Amino acid sequence: MVSTTGDSRHYWKIIVLAVFIIIISLSHYVTGTEHKYHGLHEIYRRLYYIPIILSAFWFGIKGGISCAIVVSFFYLPHVIYQWGGNFLTDDIPRTLEIVLYHIIGFVTGFLSQKQMDATKSLKKTIEERDESYDKLKQQAEVLVQAEEQLRRADRLSALGKLSAGIAHEVRNPLASIKGTAEILSDKFKPGDKEYEFVEILIKEVNRLDTVVAEFLDFAKPKPPELKSSKINEIILSVLKLTEHQIARSRIDLKTKLEDSLPSVYVDPEQMKQVFLNLIINAVQAMPDGGALEVGSHRNDSEIVCTFSDTGTGISKEEEENLFTPFYTSKSKGTGLGLAIVYRILESHKSKIKFSTKEDEGTIFTVCLPIETD
Ligand SMILES: Nc1ncnc2c1ncn2[C@@H]1O[C@H](COP(=O)(O)OP(=O)(O)O)[C@@H](O)[C@H]1O
Ligand SMILES: [Mg+2]
Incomplete structure (x- = not known):
């Protein structure tokens, strides 16, 4: 048969x-x-x-x-x-x-x-x-993601223009207030009630100044001055800047920086700001201490920088607004840190991702393309 x-x-x-x-x-x-x-x-x-x-x-x-x-x-x-x-x-x-x-x-x-x-x-x-149905579904997902990115970019540019005007107007009188307060503080001795008031005045003016500086950074982004840079050097300079704050917050710092990484074509000052914002956020997410791990490694044609904390983590509702300007969960936050990070990385054709677990911690990952001639 x-x-x-x-x-x-x-x-x-x-x-x-x-x-x-x-x-x-x-x-x-x-x-x-x-x-x-x-x-x-x-x-x-x-x-x-x-x-x-x-x-x-x-x-x-x-x-x-x-x-x-x-x-x-x-x-x-x-x-x-x-x-x-x-x-x-x-x-x-x-x-x-x-x-x-x-x-x-x-x-x-x-x-x-x-x-x-x-x-x-x-x-x-x-x-x-x-x-073909599966393919269609995948393409639809890509489209939804692209639309979301477009909306975010739109919001960023409208708010950016508005805040630029305000920030400029505020910055100059702020400098005068600070100068006057410093002159006043010389007139009183530590321990005087007036001295304490003036100290508070100076502290608050400084905070306002930082907020305005962040506004300006956000609102009037300078085009990046790209130059061949060593990413580990930039990371280490930011860690030097923040080591006191990290130690004071009882945070263990670990670095895992891969040796002899190829150069990247970035604006070092702007990248410093990116890393600073991510590290400060990580520190603020661990008010009772914890561990911060900063790493860098090569992955194909990218250099990947990671900032991993054992902090509060990010809730589902928060995740959607994380990069939205002025979104903050902190009483004294500006909500501009991650918006600035996002904008800077966008102008560097780089990407940022994060993964998080509530009460366990968060990892932010920055992917920078490796310089090619
Ligand atoms: N590493 C982190 N862990 C937990 N939450 C974070 C972390 N980084 C950012 N966030 C959340 O994202 C919000 C926005 O951050 P950001 O844009 O830097 O503004 P700000 O720090 O002024 O609040 C923060 O208020 C916080 O809720
Ligand atoms: Mg911040």
Whole structure:
């Protein structure tokens, strides 16, 4: 018997066909024409159509014809010997049965083959449809992401222009207030009530000045002055700047900076600001101490810088607003730190990502393209 696929799961079908043919042949040979159940003898001969049709149905044309051949092989001796060799003249209908076996095998096989082919092509169409649906879904996701980025960029530029005007107006009088307060503080001795007031005045003016400076940084971004730079040097200079604050906050600092990283083409001052904002945020997220790990390594055509803290983490609702200007969860925050980071990295064609777990910590990852000539 022929299996069109040769697949092992077709074995049981072949066994069923073989059993059918053997049982029918035995019954057919046992009940001769002189037998008392002569009527049954006629029926057995026709029962051969069952395995032929089944085989055609399961294996197509090849199955139908092969089964017809096997059946004929079992049936032929009966025709030859039972009729003394004169099978052509003695009983033509019995002999023609063999031809009919083949015709039925072929026709049923042909029809079943057609149906199998149609099923196969339908299956392929369904697979192709599923594939294009997946592709479409992926593209839709990319589109949604692009739209979100566009919206953020829009918001940044509108707010940027507005705050630039305000910041400029505020900065000059602020410098005068600070100068006057410093002159005043000389007039009082530490311990005086007035001295304390003036100290508070100076502290608050300094805070305002920082806020305004951040506004200006954000609102009037300078185009980056790109130069070939060593990223580890920039990171280390920022860590030097913040080491007191880190130690005071009872934070363990660990650095994992990969040696001999290739240069990157960046504005070192702006990158310092990026790293400073990320480190300050990490420190502020660990008010009761913790661990801060700063790392750098190469990944294909990028240099990846990581800032990992064991702080408060970021909630789901917060995640969406993280880079939105003026979004802050801190009573004295400006909400501009990450907006500035985002803008600077955008002008460096670089990316920032983060992953976070509430109450466990956050990792910010900055990816900078490696300089290519
Ligand atoms: N490492 C961090 N861990 C937890 N929360 C963070 C971290 N970095 C940023 N955030 C959250 O993002 C907000 C926005 O940060 P940022 O733009 O720097 O503004 P600010 O620091 O003035 O609040 C913060 O108020 C804080 O809620
Ligand atoms: Mg900040």
